[in-house]
Amino acid sequence: xxxxxxxxxxxxxxxxxxxAMPRVGLEGILILAPAEPYVCIGFHQDLMQDVDVAYxxxxxxxxxxxxxxxxxxxxxxxxxxxxxxxxxxxxxxxGDKARFYERLLQPVAEAYDDLGVPAxxxxxxxxxxxxxxxxxGNGAATIxxxxxxxxxxxxxxxxxSMAHVLRxxxxxxxxxxxxxxxxNLTTLKRETGRMPEWDEMTKPLLARFEKVLGPLEPAALPxxxxxxxxxxxxxxxxxxxxxxKGRRRPGRDVKIAAGVNVIQRLHKAPGGLLRxxxxxxxxxxxxxxxxxxxxxxxxxxxxxxxxxLSGASLEQVESIAxxxxxxxxxxxxxxxxEDWLKVLVG
Numbered sequence: 501x502x503x504x505x506x507x508x509x510x511x512x513x514x515x516x517x518x519x520a521m522p523r524v525g526l527e528g529i530l531i532l533a534p535a536e537p538y539v540c541i542g543f544h545q546d547l548m549q550d551v552d553v554a555y556x557x558x559x560x561x562x563x564x565x566x567x568x569x570x571x572x573x574x575x576x577x578x579x580x581x582x583x584x585x586x587x588x589x590x591x592x593x594x595g596d597k598a599r600f601y602e603r604l605l606q607p608v609a610e611a612y613d614d615l616g617v618p619a620x621x622x623x624x625x626x627x628x629x630x631x632x633x634x635x636x637g638n639g640a641a642t643i644x645x646x647x648x649x650x651x652x653x654x655x656x657x658x659x660x661s662m663a664h665v666l667r668x669x670x671x672x673x674x675x676x677x678x679x680x681x682x683x684n685l686t687t688l689k690r691e692t693g694r695m696p697e698w699d700e701m702t703k704p705l706l707a708r709f710e711k712v713l714g715p716l717e718p719a720a721l722p723x724x725x726x727x728x729x730x731x732x733x734x735x736x737x738x739x740x741x742x743x744x745k746g747r748r749r750p751g752r753d754v755k756i757a758a759g760v761n762v763i764q765r766l767h768k769a770p771g772g773l774l775r776x777x778x779x780x781x782x783x784x785x786x787x788x789x790x791x792x793x794x795x796x797x798x799x800x801x802x803x804x805x806x807x808x809l810s811g812a813s814l815e816q817v818e819s820i821a822x823x824x825x826x827x828x829x830x831x832x833x834x835x836x837x838e839d840w841l842k843v844l845v846g
Contacts, residue, residue, distance in 0.1 A: 501527060501528060501529060501713045501714060501715070501716055501717070502526075502527070502528040502529070502716075502717055502719040503528070503529055503531070503706070503716040503717060503718050503719065504517075504528055504529065504530045504531070504532075504719060504720075504721045505531045505532075505702070505718060506530065506531065506532040506721065507531075507532060507533065507698065508532070508533050508534070508535045508577055509532050509533070509534065509535060510534070510535055510536070511534040511535060511536040511537070511538045511562060511564075511575075512562070512564070512733065512736075512737075513532075513729065514532055514533065514534040514575070514581060515540065515564050515566055515736070516729035516732055516733065516736065517530055517532075517583070517721070517725060517726075517729055518530055518583040518585060518648060518650060519566075519567060519643065519729070519732055519736070520725045520726075520728035520729040520732060521585045521646070521725055522585055522643040522644050522645070522646030522648065523643070523644065523728050523732075524722070524724045524725055524728050526585065526722065526724075526725060527585055527586050527587055527590065527646070528584075528585055528719075529582060529583065529584045529585075529709065529713065529716065530581070530582070530583040530584075530585075531580065531581070531582055531702055531705075531706070532580075532581050532583075533577045533578075533579060533580050533581060534575055534576060534577055534581075535577060536562075536576075536577075537561060537574065537575065537576035537577075537658075537661070538561060538562040538563065538564060538574075538575055538576075539551060539556055539561055539562070539563045539564070539572060539573070539574055539575070539665050540563075540564050540565075540566055540572070540573055540575055541563065541564070541565050541566070541571075541572045542565075542566065542568065542569045542570040542571055542572065542639075543565065543566060543567055543568060543569050543641070544569055545565070545571065545572060547563065547565070547742055547743055547744075548667070548743070549667060550571070550572050550666065550667055551563060551572050551665060551666065551667055552664065552665055552666060552667045552668075553667075555664055555665060556665055561574075561661075561665060563742060564736065564742075565736070565741055565742055565744065566639075566641075566650075567641055567643055568639040568640065568641040568648065568650055569639060569641065570637075570639045571754070571755050572665070572666060573637060573662070574658060574661050574662040574665050575652075576658060578654070578655045578656040578657065578658075578687075579652040579653065579654050579655065579657070580652060580653045580655070580698070580701055580702060580705075581650065581651070581652050582608070582649075582650070582651055582652070582653075582705065582709070583648065583649070583650045584604060584648065584649045584650075584709075584713070585646050585647075585648050586646065586647055587645055587646055587647075588642070588645050588646065588647055589645075590647075592604070592712070592713065593647040597624070597640050598623060598624050600640055600647065600649065601621075601623070601624055601625045601638065601640060601649070602621060602623065603712060604649050604709075604712065605621045605625065605627060605636075605638060605649075605651070606621050606712075607705075607708035607709050607711065607712050608621075608627050608636055608638075608651065608653070608705065608708070609621045609627050610704075610708045611653070611701075611704045611705040611707075611708045612627060612629075612635060612636075612653075612688075614704035614707075614708070615688060615692070615696065615700070615701065615704060616691075616692050617629060617635065617688060617691045617692065618630045619635055619636075622758055624758075625638040625639065625640070625758075626638070626757060626758040628757070628758070629686060629691065631686075632684075633683075633684055633685060633686040633757070634684060634685045634686070634756070634757035634758065634760075635654055635685075635686050635687065635688075635691070636651055636652055636653065636654060637651060637652055637654075638650065638651035638652075639651070653688070653701050653702075653705060654686075654687045654688065655687060655688050655689060655695060655696055655701065656687050656688070656689045656695060657685065657687045659678060659681050659682055659685075660678065662681060663675075663677050663678040663681065666754065668752060669751075669752055669764050669775075672777065672789070673752065673762070673764050673777055676762050676777060676779065676787070676789075677754055677756070677762050680756045680760065680762050680779055681756055684756045684757045684760045684781075685756060685757060688701070751763065751764045751765040751766050752764040759781060759782050760779070760780070760781050761779070761780050762777070762778075762779050763776075763777070763778050763779075763780060764776065764777045764778075765778075765842070765843040765844075765846060766843065767839060767842040767843045769794065769834055769835045769836070769839040770834035770835075771794045771795065771832060771833050771834020771835040771839075772792055772793040772794030772795065772834065772835065773792040773793050773794065774790070774792045774794060774835065774839055774840070774842075774843045775790070775791045775792045775843065776788065776789070776790055776843035776844055777789040777791075778844070780814075783813050783814050783815070784811060784812065784813050784814070785809050785810060785811065785812055785813075785814070785817070785844075786810065786811065787810050788806045788809040788810050788844075789806060790802050790805065790806055790843075794832060794833075794834070794835050795832065795833055796830070796831070796832045796835075797829075797830070797831045797832075798829075798830070801824075801830045801832075804824075805820075805821075805824050805840075808820050808823075808824070809821075809844065814845055817841065817844050817845050818837070818841060818845075821837045821840045821841060821844065822837050824837075824840075825837065
């Protein structure tokens with residue numbers, strides 16, 4: 501397989517090149533990083549709902565919609581991208597997407613091991629450390645007759661910028677996202693205490709990929725790919741493409757890592773608006789914040805409900821919400837157990 505080791509490239513090329521390769525019928529692996537930071541959103545996302553466009557414009561941060569699913573992410577030169585393009589008839593692409601992920605992400609986990617950070621592949625598309633923190637973001641897609649895997653080795657990550665480029669319902673929710681990312685997403689710098697060099701990172705990665713992809717032959721990127729990328733530029737930078745609507749959702753749900761989500765749900769009960777901001781890890785509510793314009797008596801009752809729910813499993817939520825009204829003379833006029841369940845479990 502051809503290896504196109506490009507190092508730092510203009511931010512737009514870091515996306516357009518792998519979109520161009522299948523369109524000119526070319527297999528290969530790209531290794532590169534963007535020279536400038538930008539925000540990349542998933543194929544199905546709603547830009548205005550998921551990204552703080554005004555913040556990005558104010559800070560000159562470009563936004564790109566890719567032909568790969570997943571969520572919005574802040575990308576910069578501290579992340580080395582691997583972008584693998586194979587024809588659907590290539591044995592590497594055989595099987596379903598879960599098998600495709602496993603086949604190509606196991607080498608990435610092994611490369612992290614080589615770099616001094618014990619890691620493992622976790623279905624369906626995550627690499628996590630032994631402590632359970634995500635350390636690589638990955639996605640797959642089909643473009644024409646080709647299957648693509650895109651992902652990254654994360655040397656360092658700008659948590660603050662990531663939290664700011666997301667559109668959130670309020671600053672409390674943004675702060676929760678920031679804290680959850682710090683807890684659940686890590687980097688080589690955080691794990692090893694130093695910033696690794698480019699060659700130090702790519703050498704083990706390519707060695708591990710060769711065991712799956714076969715010999716990687718360094719090559720110059722064909723002129724046809726660059727020309728096709730240039731031709732795709734007007735489409736991918738068009739307002740129509742960028743603002744292509746995804747599925748509108750009430751509230752907000754931000755995936756931090758596999759099995760870790762920060763969620764805000766809204767529900768208009770007869771007694772007022774209910775708002776739940778929760779972190780869900782696996783099948784548990786790791787934190788819960790309840791607010792709105794309802795009334796509760798005594799006033800401190802909602803704080804007790806938050807405490808009872810934090811750490812509870814999703815299966816326990818209904819019984820906890822029911823028990824909430826079982827003692828202590830608690831009243832929430834116009835708000836029932838069923839209303840709380842709508843914001844807590846959906």
